[in-house]
Amino acid sequence: MARRVFFSFHYQRDVWRVNQIRNIGEVVGSAAAGFHDASLWEEAKKKGDAVIQRMIDNALENTSVTVICIGGATAGRKFINYEIRQSLARRNGILGVHIHGLKDRHGLTDVRGTVPPLLASAGALVYDYRDHASLGAWIEQAARAAGR
Structure with missing residues (x-):
């Protein structure tokens, strides 16, 4: 079954990597709080945290699964805990x-990132990206575990 999925990631560092996995057959639509568009992100940053939080909340609308894409700097992102808390609150x-392990636009991989502590404490399963089929299965498993 195809799902609407919210992808959380570090835009500047990982957008190229995430775009390689975001548009898979198991995902009907994907949301990323405007982070797929650098101009929206930059404009929101100028307006303050409340605007960014609204972007996140709007992107979470109608999603049933949240995928935290863990790159080298994900755990230190300012809004990572907000995204996780809001995802959990939405069930x-x-x-x-x-x-x-995915390559960026320069063909480089990155260091293995730390799992955000709030994600770990929520008991979320964490995987190493392998292929689209595995990601699709993990998304469906997470949805079912949440009763979605």
């Missing part, structure tokens, strides 16, 4: 996926 299925 989204949630999982983490290490994306350090």
Whole structure:
């Protein structure tokens, strides 16, 4: 079954990696709080945290699963805990996926990132990205575990 999924990631560092996995057959639509568009992100930053939080909340609308894409700097992102808390409050299925092995636009991989502590304490399963089929299965498993 195809799902609407919220992808959480470090835009500047990982957008290229995330775009390689975000548009898979198991995902009907994907949301990323405007982070797929650098101009929206930059404009929101100028307006303050409340605007960014609204972007996150709007992107979470109609999603059933949240995928935390774990890159080298994900755990230190300012809004990572907000995204996780909001996802849990919505009762989204949630999982983490290490994306350090995917190449960026320069063909480089990254260091393995730390799992955000709030994600770990929520008991979310965390995987190393392998392929689209595995990611699709993990998304469906997370949705079912959350009763979605």
